[in-house]
Amino acid sequence: MRETTESPWTQLYPEWVDADVHTVLGTICAEWDRRVERSPDAVAVSYFEGAFSVSQFDAVANSLACAFQARGVGPGDVVGIYLQNIPQFAISMLAIWKSGATVLVLNPMYKGRELQKLVNDSQTVGIIALEEDRERVLDDVVENPDVWVIGTNDLELRIPAEIKALLHGSPSPTEVSEYSSLINEFAGRVPAFIAVEPSTPALLTYTSGTTGPAKGSVGTHRNALAVAASYANWQGLGPDDVVLAVAPLFHITGAVACAITTLLYGGELVFINRPSARAVVDVIRHRGVTQVIGSITVFNGILELAQAESADLRTIRYLYSGGAPIPPATVARFHERFGLYIHNVYGMTETSSAIIAVPAGLQAPVDPAFGTLSIGIPLPGVTARVIDHNGNEVATGISGELEITGPSVTPGYLNRPAETEQAIPNGRLRTGDVAVMDESGWVYLVDRMKDLINTSGYKVWPREVEDAIYEHDAVMEAAVVGAPDAYRGETVVAFVSLKAGRITSEAELIAHCRERLAAYKYPRSIRFLEDLPKTQSGKIQRRQLRTTLSLPEKQEVDNA
Template sequence: MNETADPHWTALYPDGVPPRTQPAAGTINDAWAHRVREAPDATAVTYFDQSLSASDVDSLTGALAVEFQQRGVGPGHAVGIYLQNIPQFALSMLAIWKAGGTALMLNPMYKGKELRNIIDDSGAVGIVCLDRERDGVTETLRGSSVGWTITTSDLDFQSEDDPRVFRSPDRLERTGEDLHSILQRRFGQVPVPPPLTGDSVALLTYTSGTTGPAKGALGTHRNVLTVATGYAQWQDLAPGDVVLAVAPLFHITGAVATAVTALIHPVNLVFINRVRPEVILESFNRHGVTHVIGSITVFNALLDLAHATAAEFATLKYIYSGGAPIPPATVATFQARFGQYIHNVYGMTETASAVIAVPPGSVAPVDPASGTLAIGVPLPNLLARVIGLDGEPVPDGEPGELELSGPQVTPGYLNKPAETAAAIPGGRLRTGDVAIMDAAGWIYLVDRMKDQINVSGYKVWPREVEDALYEHPAVLEAAVVGQPDSYSGEAVVAYVSLKAGEHTTDTELVSFAKERLAAYKYPRRLYILNDLPKTHTGKIQRRELRGLNLKD
């Protein structure tokens, strides 16, 4: 990484170099062991009505790590975790690392070919899944590299069996190959310390990245520790704080910004299984939640709860939202109703999660030209630049591609040297995101480079049109895409969903946008849908909307 002063940075950092914290040293195992030594009896994990101390978690993960090692897991071996947000996800991660292996993050909603493709590419040797998924997983992975399966129940480690969260109150019969039986059998045993370093791969997380099909991004122990320690420092995480696991743990945000960050610090990591807005709301008060990070769709869902009041948010210190852009209007509405400001945070699978964020207690500015809310400023140890097509920094206030470098950035993609070289030339990550950096160092995410719409030669960024639509009081979600047009080349087309109990028409919304946008920017067609298509992490899928051909 270039440590020399860069004039582009002097507005934010007087010497042209971002401030440095102590570089992350050692491994996640070292950080976890330190946490256990410092506060062995402090609560580390809570799942509804039951809690585990740091010492409890250490014993359980040690026992599971022994089992993994007996099954051949060590450096270079990936073990898939195919679970929802339950304690066993965190236990499995820690146990895999204690055994010396790599945790393969698997979306539990993937089925058939989706799951098999990732397993085949990763070469995973085993998988941890829910007991009710065992038969389907076994059939899907027959003949693959996976040699064994360990099952678990999402009804374990709690006794409430909340019907809003669990589909079935039945626990399947123990097989001896289930997690509960293994922990009983291995209780008290400790694994052989593996020969890991900061460069050892801790996480293998699949992403479409900046271009092309899914690729396995390698997250080293150093990558993950740098983000987890930096993000904890950034959000003032203190002993006794409570972190709610809302972001999916199979996603990099949940895995690192939520789980690893909480696990290696003396705080309580609270699980509630699948995301249910009413359960999230209850958990805030019940567990005294102080920190939460989730996608904007989660906070929209909370806004949609008619009975929700500011009282349920009283214990929260900071709310962060990542994964999808936040419209300024949504932030204002949320703060007015609940008294909580939603701080933007930005990261990618290739950066092991959070690397740019709004400082705690700060209000992100809005770019006057685009109307875009700032995603923040770089976290410690990150270099961020906005570059042009020639690879050189663009002037302040000008759009270009966001480029990132630092110990957070992945060394590359599994078995894909060409893709690695294209996306991370010289160790600098080309994000594929169009951004603006102002003279004060704030970074504004304009849009994805591939989503730009060309209307008769004029450039239109979907975000700007979406933000205008979000100003309408009836709009819950908005997505704008370009679709072929015989006259202008591409036409701006918008899709929206409405807040509960609100009513409006497509004509009214088009007129509303027309009053706020240049003539070539406002939507020529607008469709009101019950819901917008989203990824499993809550991002609206514009590509799904591009192919729609709805009749006016």
């Protein structure tokens, strides 16, 4: 029988969920060794027509770890991975951990100074990149001449020639990258044992936070395992599951909730590089994918795919969307068309990904005051509170800042004690998100604190306006910001992209919003864009939209 705690949300847990699963101790490598012993012949990773069994994947990672150790890599060192979602990303992560070092995940879109800053701040000793990016990456980190870069290609996996040309140019069939050469050189060897503790840093992920320069959030082995074990148990993930890696592994969701979780506790992890909606649907059907976690842009893309049918997704057990809250209208449209419910999941870089999620098989309620879909309830081991600006817990149903405690919370930012103390006082993470929690423990994310719009003395949360806009059938994506206004102080401005072939007008959308929102909330201006700017993890960038209006960056507000 599952243990219960005093937290009300545990009553909503599915019967199979162990409320104490977060107590899993050890390291990522120790948990991986258990999987190797448990199922050596099972498929661990696939990529188009190629695949690695668990034992093959382990052997390749061992060889690469030996190569790293031969280069002097060990405890305290940081090795960066500058790749899209290909098997080498996962192999490199495991190899770096086997060598005792820390993985730095790097967005492969970063160039020049963007990349230099992270490499300098983290004191990275080496980087894994695509073969064709190797020289450019070396040029970008020229201020660090001791940093080495290893180029990779496709490890001879059976990828159709036309796909290989599309993804990586047209390498010669006889071309062997340094990455493959090192694996061949150290084939059959096992890396020297390195004593690693649960408190040892496993992942270094940079986040700009809400203000200021990028900060390296330290994710320990304990942090990553707390999320992986809990999230796997949450979904009932098992050896027969096939998980599609659409969330970028250079983002915390892809690295932990998708890759680490599946490699340690699931079945097959399917890579397709940079996914298109058509490729996602095709691989779900072809590989029998059972679970997907990705940004809402992935599901919007499937909705826009006219030829997609519910039969294409028949093997799916659960869909989860993280990175940004989902409008209720989008969830309803997807469910109506495909018969599948998209479950919200919430996490941060500072929590090593998933900490709040909608229980598998349940549908999230909508907050009656704000009209927002719940992001879920706290996962096992996670405690969530809504607090005021003094750190005191507010009453049920009152908005405030979401605070998180638990084993997944980072011990801090790399070499930034002041920022750590400000954001995580006494181990309590101040998320910067405005939230409401109901009496059952459902959490409703209202918005980011810094995005509050103050118009004529009234508070307007952009997400509430965006959710109303999404109810218009022609709208594909929407984002709302506040613009200076001599009369109101700020006025509500919306940016909208439309579905293919659909037409609407500014006047029609404003009228649509006026029917659904208080007079001070509806947008006074709507800008139509072909595509809204997004991060690589799929979040719409309100900050960039503000720059198109020549607006200064918003600062944090003191309270909700």
